[in-house]
Amino acid sequence: MRGTIFNIMRFAVNDGPGIRTTVFLKGCPLSCWWCHNPEGLNPDIQVTYRAERCILCGSCIDRCPQHALQLDGTMIKRDDLRCLICGSCADECYLDARQVVGREIDAEELLAEVLKDRKFYDESGGGVTFSGGEPLLQHEFLVEVLEACKAHGLHTAIETSGLATREQLDDVRRWTDLFLFDVKLIDEERHKTFTGWSNVRILENLNHLVSCGASVVARVPLIPGVNDDDASVNDVGRTLAGLGGIRDVHLLPFHAGAAAKYQGLGMSFRMADARALPQQRIAEIEHTLRSHGLTVHRGG
Ligand code: SF4
Ligand code: SF4
Structure with a gap:
C-alpha cells in the first residue's frame, strides 16, 4: 500500500x-x-512558490511541459488547470523558489x-x-x-x-x-x-x-x-x-x-x-x- x-x-x-x-x-x-x-x-502533492526567493530567471517557464507558467509583473504565476504537478519546475529552480510538497x-x-x-x-x-x-x-x-x-x-x-x-x-x-x-x-x-x-x-x-x-x-x-x-x-x-x-x-x-x-x-x-x-x-x-x-x- x-x-x-x-x-x-x-x-x-x-x-x-x-x-x-x-x-x-x-x-x-x-x-x-x-x-x-x-x-x-x-x-494531494502540491507545488509551492516563494516569490521572495525568485529572481525571475524564467528557467521554470521554459521547462514546464504544460506551458502552465508565465511572468506576471514581479512573480511567476501558475495556471492550476494546466499544471499536472509533475515537479519539473521545482527540479529546475536552484533557488528553491518552487518546491514540490509531498x-x-x-x-x-x-x-x-x-x-x-x-x-x-x-x-x-x-x-x-x-x-x-x-x-x-x-x-x-x-x-x-x-x-x-x-x-x-x-x-x-x-x-x-x-x-x-x-x-x-x-x-x-x-x-x-x-x-x-x-x-x-x-x-x-x-x-x-x-x-x-x-x-x-x-x-x-x-x-x-x-x-x-x-x-x-x-x-x-x-x-x-x-x-x-x-x-x-x-x-x-x-x-x-x-x-x-x-x-x-x-x-x-x-x-x-x-x-x-x-x-x-x-x-x-x-x-x-x-x-x-x-x-x-x-x-x-x-x-x-x-x-x-x-x-x-x-x-x-
Ligand atoms: S526557476 Fe526559480 S528563480 Fe527562476 S523564475 Fe522560476 S521560480 Fe523564479
Ligand atoms: S509542476 Fe510541472 S506542470 Fe506544473 S507548473 Fe511545474 S513544470 Fe509545469
Whole structure:
C-alpha cells in the first residue's frame, strides 16, 4: 500500500520519548487557524512558490511541459488547470523558489527509512512517530506501517487531532504504544469556529482511548485569543483530570513561524498578526493545569 507523506524528520526529540523519526502524513480534515504545518492540510502533492526567493530567471517557464507558467509583473504565476504537478519546475529552480510538497511512498520503503536510525532508538528509548496533517486520514496505510514497525520491535506513537471513526482508531490502537492527542478547546462552538469541526467525536475518542487503557499524552496548543483565557484553560484542566487516565500534558505555545509556508502555498494565515504569549502567562497556565493534578511539560 502507498501513502502520501510530506516530511520525514530524523532525530526528533519532541514527539514522544527518546530520539525518534517523525513521519508527516499529508491531509487533515481540520482547518485550525494556527496550523503550523499548512503543507499537511491538502492530501494531494502540491507545488509551492516563494516569490521572495525568485529572481525571475524564467528557467521554470521554459521547462514546464504544460506551458502552465508565465511572468506576471514581479512573480511567476501558475495556471492550476494546466499544471499536472509533475515537479519539473521545482527540479529546475536552484533557488528553491518552487518546491514540490509531498511524495508517495510504499510501506516497505518507509519502514526501511525508519529503520536506518534504529540504533539511536534502542540507545535512547525512542522510536517512530506518525504526525501530519492528520495521520488517521490515511489509516489503512498507517496500520500497515505501524504493524511493520511493531514486527521490528519499534516503539510507535501517533500525533492525532482525534478526528477519526471509532473503527479507525481501534485499528491503529493495536499497533500504537503512545497517542499524542491534541486537546484544543472544550467549548464546542469555539472549537467549531477555530478548527472548522465540532469536538464531540474528538472528545469521545479521547475518552475511548483512555477507557481502553491506551497510553495517552494530551497536547495543548496555547493560542493567543483562542484558548489562553482562564475559562478555556480550566475547562481543559477539568476535562483531562476527569478522564482519570491522563497525567501528562504537553503545552505547545503558539509561534508565527509558519507564515512563509502559507505564503508559498498561496493560502492566507489567519493568525499572521498574533504574537507569542508572554512567558509569564504561559507559567500561569502551567500553574492552573497543575492545580488540576496534571503533570505539565512545555514543548513536546
Ligand atoms: S526557476 Fe526559480 S528563480 Fe527562476 S523564475 Fe522560476 S521560480 Fe523564479
Ligand atoms: S509542476 Fe510541472 S506542470 Fe506544473 S507548473 Fe511545474 S513544470 Fe509545469
